Amino acid sequence: MSTQSAEKAPLFSDEMEKGFNLTLAVEEAARCLLCFDAPCSQACPAGTDPGSFIRKTRFRNVTGAIRTIKQNNPFGWSCGVVCPTAKLCELACSRTAIDRPIQIGKLQRFLVEHGWAIGFQPVKKVAEVKEKVAVVGSGPAGLTCARELSLKGYEVTVFEKKNLPGGNLRYGIPSFRLSTKGLEKEINEIGALGVNIETNSPVEGTDGLEKLKQQGFKAVFFSPGLWDPIRLDIEGSTLEGVVSATAFLNGLNTSDAAVETAVKGKVAAVIGGGSVAMDAAEWAVKAGAEDVYLLYRRSYTQMPAEEKEKVQALNNGIHFLILAQPVKYNGSDHLESISCRRTRLGAPDASGRRRPEEIPGTEFEITADFAIEALASRSEEGLQALAGISWNNAGLVEVSDETLQTSSPWVYSGGDITRGPALVVEAVADGKRAAQAIMEHLNGKGE
Ligand SMILES: Cc1cc2nc3c(=O)[nH]c(=O)nc-3n(C[C@H](O)[C@H](O)[C@H](O)COP(=O)(O)OP(=O)(O)OC[C@H]3O[C@@H](n4cnc5c(N)ncnc54)[C@H](O)[C@@H]3O)c2cc1C
Ligand code: SF4
Structure with missing residues (x-):
């Protein structure tokens, strides 16, 4: 099959923030300390080897740098964009002791894009046919x-x-964070090596x-x-307007105008505190929700989402209601409001985090006509x-x-x-x- 997806036209164009150009990339690579046994490379779970591709970029062996990335990681571009680098390679970067880490993810993204721009093919198939x-x-x-x-x-x-390849890269992560065009380039590179992808x-x-x-x-x-979203087991969860983040994000990533209509002009509440909750809340804003609340039963610092995602969500006007959890969805056919209860942190649970406990007598209600449950899957x-x-x-x-x-x-x-x-x-x-x-x-x- 062709991995091109003429069928897919995201509702919101692939509006990723701009990356480096060649001058900025070489300048950034010049800040690298060229560490022996590069700690950044040791911190990459996929062995993408930043130490090596940054060194090559610094000495202007740009195609060599691109080859290092793509030989080690077929999703070098996607990882450059979505990896939580602050917790991985950039956390390990020795340059932090002087000022700030090398922007490894951004460099990686640029190098792969540069390879596409100059038509460089870094990986070739050489072996004879086997099993x-x-x-x-x-x-x-x-x-x-x-x-x-x-x-x-x-x-x-x-x-x-599904009818298109990519898994959560396509159907989960919003296309404004990871553009579908870039993802399809990486998938097509794999297809071009002779991998047969049978969809549906x-x-x-x-x-x-x-x-x-x-x-x-x-x-x-x-x-x-x-792919099976865990849902809240509370009264009213079958009301129209109560959906899982999986369904919500799948819909918006695949141009389902019905999902956009469902949230446009509404007051939306996202339940959860992880990266998926942040993605859902951001999309609700982009899809035209009038107001977006984020309901989380633990504290701000306990939220599993990355710090930068939380700050971005706050800057985008998402209202955080922390130490609170929904106890009932209200409405006749369609969701009209959510009854919540305040929580406090008790003794640590098996994960070592302090367990949230509901505080009796603290019920309150928020008006919301759309709820997105972003728990786990x-x-x-x-x-x-x-x-x-x-x-x-x-x-x-x-x-x-x-x-x-x-x-x-x-x-x-x-x-x-x-x-x-x-x-x-x-x-x-x-x-x-x-x-x-x-x-x-x-x-x-x-x-
Ligand atoms: C909203 C969201 C945001 C995320 N953001 C980030 C991020 O910023 N950074 C990050 O590093 N990670 C992120 N992740 C996590 C990351 O996407 C996943 O860890 C990763 O995609 C897992 O890859 P996988 O190949 O195991 O599975 P998946 O990506 O889930 O792919 C599995 C594929 O298998 C298919 N499949 C299922 N059942 C069958 C079957 N019976 N037969 C054939 N095919 C089947 C599915 O349709 C799917 O295409 C995010 C996840 C979500 C949901
Ligand atoms: S740890 Fe930082 S400074 Fe050292 S090689 Fe890697 S990117 Fe360069």
Whole structure:
């Protein structure tokens, strides 16, 4: 299939903030201390190797820098844009001791874009044709694994349930943060290596994996992500106007005008305090909500969202209602208001964070005619029926830490389905690791 998506025209153009140009990129790279055993490189879960590509940029070997990024990470551009660098490579950067870290994500993004602008192709396939491998799910984990195997000559088919590839890069992360055009360039690069992406092709049913075996696939990488949103179990949650962040973001990322209409001019309440909640709140503002509240049951500092996302949300006029949680959605057919209760922090729970407790007698009501629940997501119900692989109590696939092999020796798994909600760069890391283990397995070294 073609990975071009003429069908997709985001409601809001891909209006990402501007990045570096060549002069600014070289100037930024010149601030690098050229550390021995670069701490930034050690801090990248996917081994993108900033120390090396920054050094090359500094000495004006720009194509060499682009090659370093793209050989190590097929989603080098996407990671440059969405990685929480302040918690990873930039946190480790030695330059921080002098003034501020090198802007590694921004440099990485620029270099890949520069490669596209000059038509540079940094990765080429060289190997002869080998066995057939199947990949379930076309998110960053699946597509990375597919590319790594394809580069080594394996005949890879990616089976994707949705009608376009990319997983949460396309359907979750808003296109104003990660432009669809850039994402499609990275996906098309993978397709150009000969990876076959079959969309609208879910792998499901008890015999889903067995059928792949019958089709001649010698190994499987299973990376379907987590797509079943956890919902609040309170009165009124079936009212019209109460939706999950998954549905809301999917709709806006795929041009569903109905979602925009549903929120336009409304008072929206987003429930949750993570990055997904921030994305949903930002989109509600962009989609024309009159007012957007963010309801979170713990404290501001306990919010899992990044500091810069929180500050940006506050600057965009989103009203934070912290230490408060919804207890009832009110309305006849459609949501009209939300009854909430104040919370206070009690003793620490298993995660080490202080547990929120409702304070009796503190009920209050906010007017809201649209509510977006941005809690967590879990694996889709039917998936666990797939015979042959073991799942843990948290509903995640059990794998060997070292090889990502499941209880079924020919099936490997990674990304959110094994880690729980994680990061793009971690999905890329899993895709690389599993590809390596699959190759060893097929060469008879992995048994
Ligand atoms: C709103 C949102 C914002 C985020 N923001 C960031 C961010 O800023 N930075 C960051 O690093 N991470 C972010 N993440 C997390 C990141 O997107 C995920 O960690 C990452 O996409 C996980 O990759 P994956 O390949 O494991 O799964 P996914 O990206 O979920 O892809 C799985 C794919 O498998 C497909 N699939 C499911 N079931 C089947 C089946 N039975 N058969 C075939 N295909 C199937 C799905 O349709 C999907 O395309 C965000 C996530 C969300 C939801
Ligand atoms: S840690 Fe910072 S200063 Fe050191 S090599 Fe990496 S980017 Fe350069």
